[in-house]
Amino acid sequence: MVDRGASALSLPDGWPALPDPILALNRMGTFDWDLDSGLMHMDAQAHELFDLRHDEYDGRPESLAVRVPPAESHRLDALVSQALKDGSENYGAYFRIRRRDGTLQWTHTQGYIRRDDTGRPRRIVGIVRDARQEIEDLAQRRERADLRAAQNRQTSMVQGTAAALAHARTVQDVIDVLGDSDGLDRLGAASLVMGLVEAGRIHLVAEGPAGSFVPGTRFTRIDEPYPMSEVVRTLAPRYIESPEEFASSYPLLWPHITGLEITSAAYLPLIAQARPIGALGLLYRDKNGFSAEERNVLVALGSSIAQSLQRAMLFEQEKDLAQGLQTAMLPRSIPGIPGAETAVRYRSGKLGRDIGGDWYDVIPLPGGRVGAVIGDVQGHDTHAAAVMGQLRIVLRAYAAEGHTPATVMARASAFLHELDTDRFATCLYAQVDLGTGVVQFVRAGHLDPLLRQPDGTCRRLPVEGGLPLGLSAEFGRLEYPVSTVELDPGQTLLLCTDGMVEEPGTDLDDGMQVLTTLVGSGPDDLGKLADRLCEVVDERGGDDDAALLLLRRRSTEAPQAGGRLQQHVAPNDPDGLSDARHMVRAAVRAWGARERADEIELIADELITNALLHTEGAAVVTLRVLTGAARRLRVEVEDTSSALPRRREAGESGVSGRGLLLVDRLADVWGVESRGTGKCVWCEFTVPDRE
Structure with missing residues (x-):
């Protein structure tokens, strides 16, 4: 067997190398600092690093001051002193030396502290080395990092x-x-x-x-x-x-x-x-x-x-542009309504170019009545706004013609269907008789109204409804139910579109409850209340438009009914005509109008007779007392003919043709109203207050 372990490796001479050559080749010098005597021995490589000749160094650290600037020397002394005091075994530091040509050179030192059995430091042995390349590399890395x-x-x-x-x-x-x-x-x-x-x-x-x-x-x-x-x-x-x-x-x-x-x-x-x-x-x-x-x-x-x-x-x-177009589509102003206080507001959604189909309207009607409308056409574009504008005008016209609330809504639905548009609209129409306080609601797929009491309490009014406008005509369901409530003086109706209550992620009923709470806790002044509600909508920042209409019945200026009587007179019914005359005579006496009894009875008889002679249908006679700035007795005769009465010259007999002349001369004020299915001729007489 041959021992190949020793012969397989050919080791170089002087292997392993001694520490001194290793340190010298790596440009490291050594030092040995005796703390008791204060002498510090440095080898030749250390002398070269400090750029010192042997005759320039006497073995004491103080003689290095010629190469170590004062600031660097103070920093090193503080570092070494701290290491000696706190029991450290070693320390290390970068410092600069000033070479013989005046340039500064980065150097690094590492020292090991040797202590006796009591822990007292006796010697420091260590190395010094050239750190210029290291500092340059570090500076470049920092520069790149800073960059x-x-x-x-x-x-x-x-x-x-x-x-x-x-x-x-x-x-x-x-x-x-x-x-x-x-x-x-x-x-x-x-x-x-x-x-x-x-x-x-x-x-x-x-x-x-x-x-x-x-x-x-x-x-x-x-x-x-x-x-x-x-x-x-x-x-x-x-x-x-x-x-x-x-x-x-x-x-x-x-x-x-x-x-x-x-x-x-x-x-x-x-x-x-x-x-x-x-x-x-x-x-x-x-x-x-x-x-x-x-x-x-x-x-x-x-x-x-x-x-x-x-x-x-x-x-x-x-x-x-959107707000200007929307404003042009809405009423330019809301007329003053005797006996009522109103406030309206409109807020556009947060999307700039979108134009909503929301609208409101207040329509003065004859006989101390007023129509309040709130509606919303489907969509948010110019087409929705155009449909809204047409629908608002048409609905206003139907209401002004005297149609009943249900007929107004049915005809508006038929009109929207005939426009040949794919849009439908929700709407709520309230016809308010400010004299009696009777409110007739018709709802077409819209939100229910709210009612606020004078003491601030507020509740939702459940109103029976039908299909939205356009859809009811398309499906042949134009019969809209009418809900009736009484509005007392000081009570306030609130009509709004869903932009006032809808919020992403919330239920519509929850939104209505929140709105009810806000209305109840809001200010009493209608304008301030409307502003407060709109502020909440603005803070919420919804995408949908919002329209709001507030109507309050006043108790001081509004005409109020002190009594109301009505009689139906059929054609060719002498007994009905006689009953109507007796009703007029009894009402005049009961309501304290004896001084004008003859005038009132004569004019009422004339209007009833004209209705029966010149139309083919029946006549409805209504008498009521209105109280306000002055107490008045109002006579209304309604028939089924749309032909308006006109003055004519008296005939040969000298009897026919003087009816309207008598009405004009004897009544304080008179007029004619369209009622959809016919007309109503009315007149009013100022009568003294009853004691």
Whole structure:
């Protein structure tokens, strides 16, 4: 057997190497510092590192002061003293030495502390080495890290600003994002100015922080010697890299901003669709000059701000257009209604270009009545608004013609169906008799109304309803049920569209309950109550439009019925005619109108006779007392003919033709109302108050 272990390896001479050659080859010197005597021995490599000849070092650390600057020496002494005191076994430090040619050289030392059995330090043995390459590598790494950090900050600045601007819908939103303290910190600037181009001038719309406004610069011409004017003219950014450059380039502006201690500035044109819409100025305190990367970032920032501004301007224009069109479709004004107080409000949704189909209307009707309408056409576009405008006018016309509430709703549904549109509409129509307080409701797929008491309590009024307008005609279900309630003086009706109560993620009934609570806790004044309810809608920020109508019956000025009698007179019914005459005579005496009894009986008889002679149907005679500024007795004769009465010359017999002349001469006021299925001729007589 052959022992191959020793013969297989051919070891070099002098292996393993001794510590001294290893240290020398790695440019490391050694030292041995005796703390009792204070002497410190250094080898030749250590002498070379300190750039000392042997005759220049006497073995004491103090003699190294010729190569170690005082600041470095104090720092090393403090480090070693601390290590000796706190029981450390070793220490290490980077320090600089001044070589014979005056240059500074980074050096590193590592020392091991040897102690006796009592823990007292007796010796320090260690090494010193050249650390120039290490420090250079570290500096380069730090420089690269600083560069990456700066690039990240710049990227973050653009991304953060762009993210904040993404939520800006109006020009003021853009100004708020840029001008507040967070915006300045995000941009890394000490101060900011922004102007918009308006009619050949630059309108300063933002400056920050507070107190940095320069008097006389709110409006400046584009041809004036200001930096924002320059970038608007040239469409190129302007970088000012020193206070001296600022002072020499813009002598009119510089004296006003010296207190801001500006060291540099960047002015950027805000360009959208190849035209300047404004300019942005960023002013810095602790910055000198702009690198190529920084300039590219600032250009990108200006482009992002310009796009946000243009988007905000278009949004405001579209919103103004939408609101203007919507306002034109709604009633220009709400007429004053004797005996009632009203308040109406409309709030558009938060989407700028969308136009809603919500509407309201208040319709004065004869006989102390008023119609209140609230409705909502399906959709949010110009077509919905156009349908809404037509439907509102048609419904108003049907109500003014005297049709019953159910007939008004049925005819409006038929009209919408005949428009050949795919839209339907919900609607709630309330006809209020302010004299009696009787309210007739007809609901077409709409929300129920609310009733508020004078003491503030509020409740929902359940109203029987039918299909929405358009759908009821399509499915042949035009019969709308009528719900009747009594509205006492001081009570308030609230009609609204679903934009007042709907909120994403909530149930409609919950929204109605919230609205009921708000109405009950709101102010008594109708205008203030309407404003408060709309404020809640604005704070909620819903997408849907909202319309609101409040109507309160007043007790002081409203005509009130002191009594009411009614008689039906059929054609060719002498007994019915006789009963009607007796009813008139009895009512006149019972209601204290004896002084005008003959006049009232004569005119009532004339109206009843005309209705029976000139129409083929029956007549309905109604008598009532109205109290208000003056007490009045009202006579109404309703028939089924739509032909209006007219004055005629008396015939040969001298009898026919004088009816309307008598009415005009004897009654205090008279008139004719359309009632859908016919007409109503009425007259009123002022009578004294009963004692």
